[in-house]
Amino acid sequence: MDVTFSFDNTYSRLPGRFFARVDPTPVSNPSLIAVNHELAQELQLDPAWLASPEGIAVLAGNLVPDGAEPIAAAYAGHQFGHPVPQLGDGRAVLIGETVDRTGVRRDIQLKGSGRTPFSRGGDGRAALGPVIREYLVSEAMAALGIPTTRALAAVVTGETVIRERPLPGAVLTRVASSHIRVGTFQYFAFRRDIDGVRTLADYVIARHYPDAAGTGTPYRALLDAVVARQADLVAQWLLVGFIHGVMNTDNMSVAGETIDYGPCAFLDAYDPATVLSAIDQLGRYAYGNQPGIAHWNLTRLAETLVPLLADETEAAIATAQEALAAFAPRFEAAFHAGLRRKLGLSSEREGDAALGQDLLDLMRDNQADYTLTFRNLGAAAGDPAGDRQVRDLFVDPTAYDPWSRRWRRRLAEDPQAAEDRRTAMDSVNPKFIPRNHRIEAVIEAAVERGDLSPFAELRTVLSSPFDEQPHFEAYAAPPSEQQRVLQTFCGT
Template identity: 65%
Template sequence: MAIAFNNSYARLPERFFASVRPLQSPSPALIQVNEPLAADLGIDAEWLMSPAGLDVLSGRTIAEGSEPIAQAYAGHQFGNFQPQLGDGRAVLLGEVIDRDGRRRDIQLKGAGITPFSRSGDGRAALGPVLREYLVSEYMAALGIPTTRALAAVTTGDAVMREEILPGAMLTRVASSHIRVGTFQFFAARGDVEGLRLLADHVIERHYPAAKSGENPYRTLLDAVIAAQAVLVARWLQVGFIHGVMNTDNMSVAGETIDYGPCAFMDHYDPATVFSSIDRAGRYAYANQARIALWNLTRFAETLLPLIDAQQEAAVEQAQTALSGFAPAFEGAYFGRFAEKIGLTEKDPDDRALIDDLLKRMEENQVDFTLLFRHLGQAVSGDDEPARSLFVDPTAFDGWAGEWRARLAQDGREAGERRAAMDRVNPAFIPRNHQVEAMIAAAVQREDFAPFHRMLDVLSRPYDDQPDAAALAEPPQPHERIAATFCGT
């Protein structure tokens, strides 16, 4: 078998999914195969790049052992509940056990119409496929839990959006594609048996320690809350804005999933929004923790009949679990930001120091990524790179005096401190204007060199790469991207 499928979700009752065959691409061509990831999954990358592999990656053939399905789920989209959503343009080919013994989904995104497509065409345009490949692999390189990209192909057909665009498919890998919205699908139907089967599947797959807990379903809730608290804190520490934090886009496995209109901040502004459909700023940068808790509250609601047969007791347990989100998030958020400014020993007063820096950055339109990277140079005695990012450089000076006094209490050699800071402050992010230029090159000229170049540089985000210095530069005023699009 070219891919050693070992499927479990397809063993669940039929109401969990619909069996469906992927769209067959008319004339596919390979853009990229993720060879290291293929090796992790026990898949021969050379086979993936062969005509037989390309046929599987483009939906033309069904690999042995594959049981293609579209998963059912519901979800709150911008706060409005939709009782049936589901995979409208994605097909789960099956699951594999990777070389570390972890179960992983392999899914084709942009694989055509499914019973859940509603009025969509089920296909994907080239631009969003390249964006998701690049950004998800960048997040993996940062060490942030995420779905992964195994391959990207062009399909040879045209996709109608605001204009006619080349079609593409992404092969996505995830610990699972089970979402908060998957639980909502069964809860909305009063299907307690379905909820229990789903929860048991998630516990077995993602949180096996919960099986030995006094109340496994309460333990499941605690585990998902903790995972999401840390995940969103990690997003904020690199300036990431998901863009569509609907409950159907929140993975119960604690991975970043569904990179539609996602983007990274250039200058620091907590109100930053990029998604063209987020007109009210619901999913702005600074709102992401609050929305995560809102989503988790919806998740907790679905588990109430499993947590306790008595509604009042179940609600009390759920509320207690949800009260753990704030300390978990704040611990991860301030702990990592302390590392970003070079602190080793934690002190409660560090929160004020961090908040003061962020306030000064906002007032001076300071580039988020460059400032934290340049603080490493300031530790070594060179303030100018960081100082020059401020409209009013004295704003940096006022903060830096307190910062240096705090560093003096921390007891660490400057070179060691800078090296530690460079391990948590990336030198490169996927700059929005550069991502858009990369997409334009591929869509308009069939030039994939910028994509491959960015992918190579961003796979080493913490390394100084002098030959790629242009990719670290923030946009000029005329290059700024005001809106990103989800691609559907």
């Protein structure tokens, strides 16, 4: 295992207009919050070295390791539907790329590491609260099996950042299969830099979608692949009740990973109209709007690729529209397949989608907790006595009963053995999610009292979301009325 990073950087070999070369800004007194041992080992790194004074200096931005080529990437984007021609990494520095033990190339980025040419007047720093939120939620998503950026480590800087009030500063070491966004393509398209779009597309194909290079239409194949990955990803979000909160095009990875955990949240009571992000005042990025917004973002990506899709504009637009038309059926297939698994159905039959949707409608009307309703169905599937645990989550418990009878008739027609069904359901219906009130409590303990023990305990709970964990049973409970989180914040 390598002690330090073995960098093999490719993005920094692209033309200079793709990024700015900038070193992280050192901090005064860094100390370690956490090192992700499992991820470090995937990256062929020694966790003990990362926790050493030299490792902490690297994680804080005080020491640029050998082989690193620190850069801040250029990108643009549509923010809440409005085009912004220049954004870029304003508080993050990509220090380099490494190849993990499975042969996958991964970016290593320091988030909160100081000002860059793209900071637009900001301080380039991150507060401790948002770093803790991203660490917890991104690692929870990974444990849930959802493609995501990862958290390798976090440090406090020993310095104060000013937001609404003075807060402790922190730096997150984020790992991604790349940090290329829809907004990266838009950066060049807004400038009518077709060569830049083509260079970027070729790079993305080589790095993420090499099979596309072997087709007669590689840029169409690229668009098809990104559409498919995003459709699958957003279906996975909905199946665990995740709300991204700020689905701007600059926050959409072309690699199909969940990226940029700002005002993100998870559903407690099921309601597709749920909006928790404080900056989403019109509900553009509500839970139930996410598939439509993903399609809208992909349309913006397709617009940037039009000059590459065909020689004639009309033919290129038709090609783009054909690729985009595949999103809805792909999403619906992924979502309904996942919903069947959540209901304990191993086969597909007519009426399954309606059965699942009817349950969701009942949950919405009765303020039923999303996560626990599906988790408790696992117990109910094997023993009708388990119905009580589900019924108790409904404002009107009797509303569940007619649906339950329909569900049991459908289960009786399914070929899966009854003794295997509970295990299968529990493997897709988590018991533990990063509930908003739990995250806020962890942040408060860390920020107000310097107490990181709740953070460590919640990390442990979220690392095994499908297990029973009887010692941590309280973490599965939805919030009380007094504990409910009504708004989440971006933290920038």
